[in-house]
Amino acid sequence: MSQPDFSHDGIRTARGTAFRYLFMLCALLSILTTVAIVATLLIDAIDFFATVSPVEFLTGTRWSPTNDPVAFGVLPLISGTLIITLGSALVALPIGLLTAIYLSEYASERRRAYLKPALEVLAGVPTVVYGYFALVYVTPALDTILPLSTFNALSASIMVGIMIIPMVSSISEDAMSAVPDSLRQASYGLGATKFTVSTSVVVPAALSGIISSFILALSRAIGETMIVAIAAGQTPRMVDLTDPAGMFLDSIQPMTSAMVQIGTGDIVGQGAAYKSLFAVGLTLFVITFVMNLVSELVASRYREVYR
Amino acid sequence: MTNRQMTSSETEQTDDQQPNPTPGTDSLADRGTDIGVETSSRDDPATVADRTIIESRDLDVYYGDDQALNGISMEIPEQQVTALIGPSGCGKSTFLRSINRMNDLIDIARVDGELFFREKNVYDDDVDPVALRRRIGMVFQSPNPFPKSIYDNVAYGLRVQGQDDNLDEKVHTALERAALLDEVEDQLDSSGLDLSGGQQQRLCIARAIAPDPEVILMDEPASALDPVATSKIEDLIEDLAEEYTVIIVTHNMQQAARISDKTAVFLTGGNLVEFDDTTKIFENPESDRVEDYITGKFG
Numbered sequence: 001m002s003q004p005d006f007s008h009d010g011i012r013t014a015r016g017t018a019f020r021y022l023f024m025l026c027a028l029l030s031i032l033t034t035v036a037i038v039a040t041l042l043i044d045a046i047d048f049f050a051t052v053s054p055v056e057f058l059t060g061t062r063w064s065p066t067n068d069p070v071a072f073g074v075l076p077l078i079s080g081t082l083i084i085t086l087g088s089a090l091v092a093l094p095i096g097l098l099t100a101i102y103l104s105e106y107a108s109e110r111r112r113a114y115l116k117p118a119l120e121v122l123a124g125v126p127t128v129v130y131g132y133f134a135l136v137y138v139t140p141a142l143d144t145i146l147p148l149s150t151f152n153a154l155s156a157s158i159m160v161g162i163m164i165i166p167m168v169s170s171i172s173e174d175a176m177s178a179v180p181d182s183l184r185q186a187s188y189g190l191g192a193t194k195f196t197v198s199t200s201v202v203v204p205a206a207l208s209g210i211i212s213s214f215i216l217a218l219s220r221a222i223g224e225t226m227i228v229a230i231a232a233g234q235t236p237r238m239v240d241l242t243d244p245a246g247m248f249l250d251s252i253q254p255m256t257s258a259m260v261q262i263g264t265g266d267i268v269g270q271g272a273a274y275k276s277l278f279a280v281g282l283t284l285f286v287i288t289f290v291m292n293l294v295s296e297l298v299a300s301r302y303r304e305v306y307r
Numbered sequence: 308m309t310n311r312q313m314t315s316s317e318t319e320q321t322d323d324q325q326p327n328p329t330p331g332t333d334s335l336a337d338r339g340t341d342i343g344v345e346t347s348s349r350d351d352p353a354t355v356a357d358r359t360i361i362e363s364r365d366l367d368v369y370y371g372d373d374q375a376l377n378g379i380s381m382e383i384p385e386q387q388v389t390a391l392i393g394p395s396g397c398g399k400s401t402f403l404r405s406i407n408r409m410n411d412l413i414d415i416a417r418v419d420g421e422l423f424f425r426e427k428n429v430y431d432d433d434v435d436p437v438a439l440r441r442r443i444g445m446v447f448q449s450p451n452p453f454p455k456s457i458y459d460n461v462a463y464g465l466r467v468q469g470q471d472d473n474l475d476e477k478v479h480t481a482l483e484r485a486a487l488l489d490e491v492e493d494q495l496d497s498s499g500l501d502l503s504g505g506q507q508q509r510l511c512i513a514r515a516i517a518p519d520p521e522v523i524l525m526d527e528p529a530s531a532l533d534p535v536a537t538s539k540i541e542d543l544i545e546d547l548a549e550e551y552t553v554i555i556v557t558h559n560m561q562q563a564a565r566i567s568d569k570t571a572v573f574l575t576g577g578n579l580v581e582f583d584d585t586t587k588i589f590e591n592p593e594s595d596r597v598e599d600y601i602t603g604k605f606g
């Protein structure tokens with residue numbers, strides 16, 4: 001009796017190896033790109049810090065890269081970013097969370113089936129459209145009741161907020177839908193109303209997902225460029241956090257739109273003004289990177305609370 | 308053990324109105340052999356166990372186009388253990404869930420007919436299922452404690468129902484009644500999920516009885532547990548029946564025989580085939596199909 005033949009098939013083995021390297025190459029490509037971008041940022045930023053000290057950059061309260069006397073204090077830009085983030089958070093976090101609760105707990109199957117995709121369309125609108133919408137419709141409309149500047153933080157942050165609502169609602173809704181139905185049943189069985197079930201069982205059990213949706217949405221708001229470049233103005237100023245009216249009603253400049261201004265402006269050569277682009281970019285990168293890290297941490301820290 | 312002769316049919320019970328059963332050694336024979344709510348004296352505390360607390364009349368339940376229950380009429384006595392048995396898909400869990408209107412939570416479920424809780428039709432328009440569920444506790448198939456502390460799990464129903472005075476005392480009492488207090492007394496602040504499966508199910512029972520409901524519905528409460536934990540739950544159920552009306556769905560016939568006073572047998576198509584004293588069902592059922600099911604020839 002002859003033994004069955006289990007020997008290697010040369011072609012099959014070679015094909016397997018080829019695919020393995022192809023897939024690895026694709027994975028490496030995106031990693032390498034990221035590494036290259038960070039490296040470029042770092043090299044040019046270090047170059048910049050040779051002329052302007054990091055202390056001066058991080059603590060200076062005046063940003064004027066081109067007009068004399070030049071100054072490279074990043075704090076006004078950070079405060080501008082902070083305002084946009086704060087304003088958009090005020091819009092997006094409550095609306096997004098309540099939307100998620102509605103979709104997950106209140107909406108019927110049928111209603112959810114068309115509401116959820118409709119919301120996600122919001123995320124697909126190009127941000128330049130949001131920007132012009134803020135400038136052309138939101139600002140004039142708000143101007144009838146508030147003493148607004150043409151370019152202002154208010155309409156820009158409202159628009160950024162609307163843009164990130166789907167991120168909050170979609171990720172939060174996923175987290176709430178993942179809460180086991182047996183917990184809802186237990187709560188209903190004890191005579192809880194739908195509102196109590198939502199607030200005392202579903203939201204706490206989905207908290208890690210909800211918090212990470214908040215952080216991801218905010219880091220998206222921090223990095224948002226087009227809307228603020230179009231509608232928020234280009235006035236780098238230290239925002240007084242104790243003065244809400246001044247904060248929102250007038251023109252500001254966050255980090256991203258400062259970078260746009262430098263990148264698209266008529267700056268020539270490799271001077272400090274040009275190099276500052278990379279220093280601001282690096283700052284922005286560090287901030288969003290840390291936030292994404294925190295989001296990951298929160299999600300994994302609380303993941304095991306319910307199974 | 309004497310078997311008391313009862314006439315019964317699928318849908319109604321007639322009452323032969325014997326006086327109180329002779330005291331027996333067996334708790335099954337001891338408790339509630341008489342039913343017949345119409346003729347028993349409602350004012351005599353001795354006959355409280357013979358009162359009907361839940362009565363269904365011609366109850367149909369549909370899930371979309373599928374009929375899950377077909378004309379169920381039965382009278383469930385107060386402060387006894389009533390077991391609902393039958394093969395998978397026979398409608399026993401559906402019937403259980405129609406008592407506290409948990410079926411309302413399923414979009415496609417529809418109910419016809421009447422179900423009375425203390426002579427009030429719970430499907431009347433003026434009935435708020437939230438209020439109904441506060442008088443009927445429920446324990447589910449697999450333990451489902453909230454991801455909260457043991458204390459907060461038991462206190463949950465009390466808080467929801469606004470009974471939050473003397474919370475500590477009520478939580479302790481409920482844990483004690485659920486035979487769990489000794490095991491968890493020093494770890495009330497730790498998560499309910501840290502307990503073993505059997506302990507979790509007793510925690511869920513404590514949670515259900517804490518607000519002091521009148522009826523406790525149990526949907527195969529021991530099916531996810533090992534034999535030791537199961538026997539603890541069974542002992543507990545017999546103790547609970549001294550104060551509460553317990554209605555238990557089980558796929559385990561021995562369990563029904565061990566712990567229940569009355570047994571309802573549901574067979575295919577959502578039909579109630581026989582409802583009688585447990586001893587009668589298991590020793591001398593009227594219906595041949597029930598006998599086949601009980602003896603394992605079918606199902």
